[in-house]
Amino acid sequence: MNAFYASCHVAEEPERYAGRPIAVAGDPATRHGVVVTASYEARARGVKPPMPVQRALARCPDLVLVRPNFDLYRSYARRVFALVREFTPDVEIVSIDECFAEVTRAPGGDRPLELARRLQGRILDELRLPSSVGVAPNKFLAKMASDMNKPMGITELNAENMPLLLWPLPIEHMHGVGPSTARRLRRIGVQTIGDLAVQSLDVLGRVLGPRAAELKARANGVDPRPLETEPQPPKSVGHSITLAVDARSFDEVEGVVMDLCDRVTSRMRRYEVMGRVVAVSVRDRHMRTMRHQDTLPKHVRHASELFQAAKALFLRVWPSEPVRLLGVSVEGLVPLSGQGVQLSLWDTAAPGGLPRNEKLERLERVMDEVRAKFGPSALRLARSLSGHKDDVHGRGTSLERLDDEEDAK
Template sequence: MKQKGRIIFHVDMNSFYASVEMAYRPELKGKPVAIAGNPDERRGIVVTSSYEARKRGVKTTMPLWQAYDHCPELIVLRPKFDRYREASKHIFSILSETTPIVQPVSIDEGFMDLTDYMGDENPIQFAEQLQKRILNELDLPCSIGIAPNKFLAKMASDMKKPMGITVLRKREIQQKLWPLDIHEMYGVGQKTAEKLKLIEINTIGDLAETNVLTLKNLLGVNGERLHQRANGIDHRPVDPDAVNEFKSIGNSTTLPYDMTDLPSIYKVFDQLSEKVEQRLKYKNVVTENIQIMIRYHDRKTITRSKQLKEYIETKEEIVSLAKNLFQEHWNEEPIRLLGVTAQQLTSKDELYKQLDLFSYEEEAEKEKLYLAMDQIKEKYGKNVFVKLNDSKPNISTSFQKDFLNDYKKEREE
């Protein structure tokens, strides 16, 4: 008997924050609207904008003064996070009524596994009904990708916006997926794309047809993973419990002798933090909580941790936090064992950059820097700056984290 193929939806809300504002204020519909932090002083960064604004050149993370240059009639609103959170709850409630197998990725997008919940209904008609229901009940537009796995569904939902419904079957990937520029592939960041283009991998099709050993030599285990994705292979399940996962990556070592010498202790922290960084990169994750373990000569053991507002991944960030925790909590007795652990990990592939109020002031202060960078790039070329982060905009914020935590609690009640 032939095994039934999976039916995976990726639901992606269109211009979510701006769309929520338009739902509350219908007179804004059809106008260029942007959400930003400090519109009164023309400071801040564009968090999101309506499609009318995007057509005029307004882009996410663009300094507000620059957005006004592109679109003088731009309507800029301050964010109302309670409003967005409430809208998101309604959206995921609707999705969960359709199938219990729903996995939120962020406040405005999620996967659904409808394999056993559609009966004989046509997937496209099913998606149309879902899209219309969200629009009718919440006045919010969305795009839906339909595919046999999560990667293809995600790629499909990006192919037609706003209010698009796109089916991407495995037999269609050579026609629909492979011609796309490698930058457009989900999971390929700027730095990875640059590495691939150096060996003449310019499209997703080029990646799919490249020898997997070549890719592994270039990108490590991620090369093999991307090769599979480009060929339409993705066995990951839609996991409703993924939001509950709080994994950790840690390293500890028993010291060769009981230590009290601070430089020697710091050297151990350097070594442990470097190993944690390597494993974070291997797993393609970032962390928002660093914990240290101290075991004294008498075997008394303590752990202390620091919760962060931003995700980190580098040795320098990890070791700095570890040393600060150690300075704060060490009682100066001899130490037998030290450990460093990165907790509350999040996959880079599932991060989505949406700036919160804490980010606005920080980003606004960088406007002069952005202007200087633009001038330098104009003079010397756009590749003069090498991005430190190897993924598409992916800084998840405390607001995104709070939403996922709220969703987790609601499922547990």
């Protein structure tokens, strides 16, 4: 989908937003003022995410700011995916505004470009949403093709036209190559996707490690990943928040971090997972982001455990400049079922009592039930009441999937 969040507001209230430069952003009054996405009218005026609201307004004084409405976005996303499923049942939902659709067995699947035009037209006519479609023999090429002609583009990418359309692109434009990987590749002379395609695997292996073969194959148009039509368990769960007031020390935000950990572990319980890799992120007032992670000796699943690990990481990475954003995530997730839980000396039960881990599990699930009934801020942990009073449960940001939101209702 093209500028999806902004496009949803235009589709919902065209008389108010159509043709105007709009940006979906947090509340500037609380400093949660970073542009999440912008309409193409705003982008033409230099407004791009994740630009601070103040800078966006300086570039485009008549910019219309719209607060995020995730219920609206989820509603439109479900309607888009339902429409796609009218063409084929084989659909993999990647995110709230993106999916893969296998059309080989669908009626008209032997004419994929015509099918793409029909699908794009129906999304625009019935939902008033612009979209771009990539037509390709695998997921990687389809993703790259869908990004090539926005807005309202349809691009076919295959082995025949790949040297002309894909290989000249800068290496940073390749899906799956982040800034750090791009810097390493540029140091060995890989400037474009085509350079990656022809570079020797031995040289790439010394720079990229185990990912070398996969990235080289994709640069050559090879991606054997199957379509995953069933929702997959998350590989990580995280939550972040932009502070209402910049913080100069961890002590000022100890309560906010406790709330972040509480939010993350609540979602982990929903998925019935635990993890050993804890990561934290910090963004200072100059928009520089620092990230640090650690692999723990045992899995975490409770808010108190996660808080202790996150606190140690935050103290290690805390910058000299005031901080405006904090994030906590747990990665390397495994299912709770079938996993042994390492107990400490304090986890053993008193005679006739429950082990500490089981007590915590029961208590936290009761908290989840209360929040589901009375709202996410109905219950707070005592430690979260110290320092800054930022409402993580009501205002934080997470990459929650559509099925996750369904389960939460």
